[in-house]
Amino acid sequence: MSNLATRVWSGVVLxxxxxxxxIAGGTPFVIFITLIAAIFWVEWTDMKMPGSDDRLQAVGILALVGLAVVILFVPPAAKTILLLAVLAAFAAAAVGLRDRRAIAGFIYAALLLTSLGLLRGDWGFQPGLVAIIFLIAVVWATDIGAYFVGRRVGGPKLAPRISPNKTISGALGGLASAVAGALVVHVLFGVSSAWAAIGLALFLSVLSQAGDLFESWIKRRAGVKDSGRVIPGHGGVMDRVDGLVFAAIGLWFACVLRAGMDHPAHAFF
Known part of the structure; x- marks a missing residue:
């Protein structure tokens, strides 16, 4: 099977x-995101801390499972305290294993799990479903717009030392495409207002592109082309969700600031 066919089939399956x-939300969604976050965490440690204690990866995975349990089963009033307690417990374990570098990577993976898990919510929670659809639409539209506009227009590089192929025109194309994608979701599913959709799209598109650059910087410093090989034809999980992580965290924080921890997606969706 050719590399292109492999990429297509693995992309379709995923x-x-x-x-x-x-669509299911609740437990199936959180289990899936926990798996993604765990692979993300393993890839981070393999890139940033090659040869580190294997127990560190195991502790991180157990802590992510603990976060998933908190997200699924703990009442909103106690959720924040217990989420912070899990993070503190991992930090203490990392210090005990003499590898404080792991703390940043774990927080990165934990925020991916927490933001997506709390945004989606349970089965039947329509605002959570729309929030995830909106997020994915903006991130994908950003990637597609940046790629095609950058190839077509070219011009000055955005960050040549980090990612030589990215251009300023591509970044602007990504912003424009993100707004278009957000407005489509607004019309089909409803966001609080068109202006809110546009504002969120611009905010999340910037974060998505920043996440892409950040992951490129991490890989460049580690001297690797891909974060892993878990996805046939695509590389690692970090390669596929780099922009999504930053955007998901940003959307979650924006929603929490406006609507609180209970059902954050109610803020805009």
Whole structure:
């Protein structure tokens, strides 16, 4: 099978699974995102801390499972305290294993799990479903717009030392495409207002592109082309969700600031 065919088939399978668990919400969604976060964490430690204690990866995975349990079963009033307690417990374990560098990577993976898990919510929670659809639409539109506009227009580089192929024109194309994608979701599913959709799209598009650059910087410093090989034809999980992580965290924080921890997606969706 050619590399292109492998990429297409693995993309179709992953996309189908993601759509199914996103519609389901609740436990299936959190389990899937926990798996993604765990692979993300392992890839981070392999890149940033090659040769580190294997127990550190195991502790991180157990802590992510603990976060998933808190997200699924703990009442909103106690959720924040217990989420912070899990993070503190991992930090203490990392210090005990003499590898404080792991703390940043774990927080990165934990925020991916927490933001997506709390945004989606349970089965039947329509605002959570729309929030995830909006997020994915903006991130994908950003990637597609940046790629095609950058190739077509070219011009000055955005960050040549980090990612030589990215251009300023591509970044602007990504912003424009993100707004278009957000407005489509607004019309089809409803966001609080068109202006809110536009504002969120611009905010999340910037974060998505920043996440892409950040992951490129991490890989460049580690001297690797891909974060892993877990996805046939695509590389690692970090390669596929780099922009999504930053955007998901940003959307979650924006929603929490406006609507609180209970049902944050109510803020805009």
């Amino acid at each position: 996309g189908t699974v993601f759509i199914a668990v996103t």
